[in-house]
Amino acid sequence: MTDAPTDAPALALPDEALPDGARPNPFDQVRSSPGAPKPEPILVADEVRRRFGGLTAVDVRHLEVQREAITALIGPNGAGKTTFFNLLTGFDKPDTGSWTFDDRRLEGLGAHKIARTGMVRTFQLTKALARLSVMDNMKLGATEQLGENFFRALLPRLWNSQEKEIEARAVELLGRFNLTHMRDEYAGTLSGGQRKLLEMARALMAQPKLVMLDEPMAGVNPALAQTIIRHVAELRDEGLTVVFVEHDMDVVRTISDWVVVMSDGEIVAEGTHASIVTNPAVIDAYLGAHHGTPMDRAEQDRQLAEAEAAIEAERQAREEEA
């Protein structure tokens, strides 16, 4: 997949259908405040609330996710990012709330039905299917396979040609994710970073409209992370919407079109990366204290550096754990 052929026709489309980059930025007119409306939201969540006993894990009043853009969801540990992911994808049930994806109401649907609408997720704790080969992991991701029906499974000629198409697609994706040499190995033999890649590639096999990646870069070496970032940007340009949770602020800065910040279950800020890093609410969320007095530039920079250092330390701590 090269950029040129996909970009050329896209430029002919009306302005608002275009993702950003050299083209008009869909976020130009969006204000940097929690719950800001987007020109073309693909995912809209309202009043999504989840309590665990006395703790309110998630309390999102309103969130819109822009179509064909990359949205980063950041926030300190325990902010409710993963819980929010779980709620939206049907892996957990909210106490209240409604959300639509591509104008389809999703609340109350099971996880597999939500996945079938085109919203596919990955997991923070990677779920490589250890005793399946890498290729089988990939093939599993493809949707609407004829041979998945019990009776049709007994008649290989019904699904053999489809299986070949799926395999070809899998080979292409494995190439993109630097996993070609592992295709016949058990997924359990992959390293932590490779498992992250496999999980992402497997999710893409489902040809989703939106992927939700939970810490996709954790444990991936920086060089490979750059490759992945490029691929994700390419996928966006081809029409994929991406929401991802990430602690690495470098990654967030390089790739995200829009950043949403969660703290204590609520969305405390939204904006571009540049507007987020100077937002006092975000610094509060990471450092836990806000002095309330107007800050001079030096103080702002100092707190910012502290916040980034804290995030970096956290990331390293997690990497060491993994």
Place this chain on the structure above:
Amino acid sequence: MNWHSILNGTLRALVGREAIIYSLAAIGLNVHFGYTGLLNFGQVGFMAIGAYGVAISVTTWDVPLIVGVLIGVGAAVCLALLLGIPTLRLRADYLAIVTIAASEIFRFMMSAPSWRDVTGGSDGLTGFAGDFFDANPIPGGDYGFGPWHYSARDLWILSVGWVAVLLAVLLVRMLMHSPWGRIVKAIREDEDAVRSLGKNVYSYKMQSLVLGGVIGAVGGMFWMITQASITPGSFSTIPTFYAYAALILGGMARVWGPVVGAMIFWALLAFTQGILDEAVANDLIPSSIMDSNQAGNVRFILVGIGLVLLMVYRPQGIFGDRREIALGER
């Protein structure tokens, strides 16, 4: 020591009726546990409901045996649905508890005096297998070679049995090499991952439970039809664990694992039985230590020790892949 008769008995057990019964039971368990990760501790319940389905329908309604077999299969499907609906949404251990309980409940129901007219109570039923033996096309006489000499009746039993095993193996093989099998194996590894890719995990687990249950039920039917009588006492919890032993011996998630496992399991039992019997009879083991009745139980101890050693030195079983065991521990 009469080594000739010991060896003869062992070789006959290798392809005997028990090997067929437990092949089928273990193939079913392989579908459940080896491929899908469903912990079924009540496989004997499926065997019992299949066998009683045949026996009761033939004796009560006087239907042909083949119809009885279909009813037995239908009963096993119903049992799988009944067990699966409440438990398959829960963790694996719930299914284990419910299946073992259900198989015991069914056994006690069949031995209850209240339904004696239909079930025969603890005496069981006879006279339902006539069609099977009438259908034997093999003319009388002695067939076979070496240690394997059979009457026409035994040859008919073994032929039908091994054909059934072969068909079951073929069915499992085709399914496990299809996208259906891929999903089922993926469920064994991680349900949530499969769910996140848009597959209805609950439905696949149910299909697997039904499939393995029906194969087990066919094993139960074969068992009771070929002995031409049925008693509830046969369906204690023990056959389930024999089937597990056979499966582990042969290697899980391997198409031929349960079959070879069952053959070797029963050959080993016959071999140890032969040795102990001979040893007791020839006073190699004094009767003050062990008499011939006790020898029958000691062989299970020996086979148990054998299984322990297998777990230590070859945990993947005969056909299994050691790498898979290592990965499973992660």
